[in-house]
Amino acid sequence: MSTTTRHILIIGGGLAGPCLALSLARRNIRSTIFEIRPTRSDMGGSISLGPNALQVLDRYAGVYDQIRAAGFSYHRFGAYADDGEKFGEIAAGEEGKGAEGYPSVRIMRSTLHKRKTSKGVTAYFEDGSNAKGDILIGADGMHSKVRQHVLGSEAPTPTFDGMCIVYGFLPASSAIPPSADFAFPAFMFTPSGVFMTIPIDPEGKTLAWVINQSVEERSRDEWRELERSGEAARLAKADYDDIQTQPVRSLLDNADETKARLWAAYSIPELPKWHKSRVCLIGDAAHGLPPNGGQGSAMAFEDAAILTRLLTSKDTTNYDQLFRQFEAIRRPRIKRLRQLSKASGAAKAKSGRVGWYVKKWAFRAFFAWNRGVLQHAEQPTYDVDQVNLEV
Numbered sequence: 001m002s003t004t005t006r007h008i009l010i011i012g013g014g015l016a017g018p019c020l021a022l023s024l025a026r027r028n029i030r031s032t033i034f035e036i037r038p039t040r041s042d043m044g045g046s047i048s049l050g051p052n053a054l055q056v057l058d059r060y061a062g063v064y065d066q067i068r069a070a071g072f073s074y075h076r077f078g079a080y081a082d083d084g085e086k087f088g089e090i091a092a093g094e095e096g097k098g099a100e101g102y103p104s105v106r107i108m109r110s111t112l113h114k115r116k117t118s119k120g121v122t123a124y125f126e127d128g129s130n131a132k133g134d135i136l137i138g139a140d141g142m143h144s145k146v147r148q149h150v151l152g153s154e155a156p157t158p159t160f161d162g163m164c165i166v167y168g169f170l171p172a173s174s175a176i177p178p179s180a181d182f183a184f185p186a187f188m189f190t191p192s193g194v195f196m197t198i199p200i201d202p203e204g205k206t207l208a209w210v211i212n213q214s215v216e217e218r219s220r221d222e223w224r225e226l227e228r229s230g231e232a233a234r235l236a237k238a239d240y241d242d243i244q245t246q247p248v249r250s251l252l253d254n255a256d257e258t259k260a261r262l263w264a265a266y267s268i269p270e271l272p273k274w275h276k277s278r279v280c281l282i283g284d285a286a287h288g289l290p291p292n293g294g295q296g297s298a299m300a301f302e303d304a305a306i307l308t309r310l311l312t313s314k315d316t317t318n319y320d321q322l323f324r325q326f327e328a329i330r331r332p333r334i335k336r337l338r339q340l341s342k343a344s345g346a347a348k349a350k351s352g353r354v355g356w357y358v359k360k361w362a363f364r365a366f367f368a369w370n371r372g373v374l375q376h377a378e379q380p381t382y383d384v385d386q387v388n389l390e391v
Helices: 016-023 051-059 064-070 107-112 147-156 221-228 233-236 250-254 296-313 321-349 353-369
Strands: 007-011 029-032 045-051 072-074 077-081 086-091 105-109 121-124 130-133 135-138 159-171 186-190 193-199 206-214 261-267 279-281
Touching: 007 130, 016 029, 016 221, 016 296, 029 045, 029 130, 045 051, 045 107, 045 296, 051 064, 051 105, 051 233, 051 296, 064 221, 072 193, 077 353, 086 353, 105 107, 107 296, 130 135, 135 147, 147 279, 159 233, 186 279, 186 353, 193 250, 206 250, 221 233
Parallel strands: 007 029, 007 135, 077 186, 135 279
Antiparallel strands: 045 105, 072 105, 077 086, 121 130, 159 206, 159 261, 186 193, 193 206
């Protein structure tokens, strides 16, 4: 175990930062998190954590039991067409491992938050204060300030991906199932896009509904007004006026537009580097991905685990070399997920009449070829403990 890393400064108290801090604390490495918000935000809706994310939260952060107890656990999604036809199922948990396999967990983001010089580096803050540590980790998200320090004029501005995610929550009793054997969670593939509905609590009493809505970019104040006014929900719901299939119809008819929320999707291109001297980026600050793959949180957790392994396996003060090694390990993984996210985005996009006819038959053929179960093999089988650190 490393004896040279004494104090790590972590900028950002979202998901990556607390996961890294918990992982380091369990290995007797001190860290301090700095967050711009004075209080914890309850915004952010619900998120899905796949087996690769839960593995890190179990073995490194030590909070898996609490997370699973607070969220909805599932191993598969049902996949349906706009007319109620069932294409098959999408595997979301580890298959064939029984009780030892990790499921996926859907949980409120706010609930997840409740559970997680050459001789050093100094962080200077806008209020004039500063803090000193051995290294600094930028886990400050898509609009990272630390990224600007690392890259200077090369730091990209996050670009809008042309869509926002509109979502809301309803009692499960509001949903009318299309058949006696229908079970949540489910994806409904339609000409308007993909409608997702999934429980967010252990008993499955509350459902989230989620729609990807194509919109033009707005300013921060305009995004807030679009949400506050209920216009975002009205626009999203209007796309599904022709879909009469349950449970889409009952969920949207019962949805309160003024209580719906939105999340504008931004991403950043591949960066030329993630570190500079004793400063390194992780999570969205390093590789903010488009949201289509649903792996943004998991990639942040994997970053935290790999960085923890490096910091605890090498008795070194050559952090520039350590961070180069971290990049070499993580870049191929991120590149692969970026490609998968693009492919997933195409499958979820709106379709015209002819396009939907072709896409529907393609879905049928694809699920039939996979014997009714689509495997997300890339995600569940990734084991951070098996990653070779000697790259």
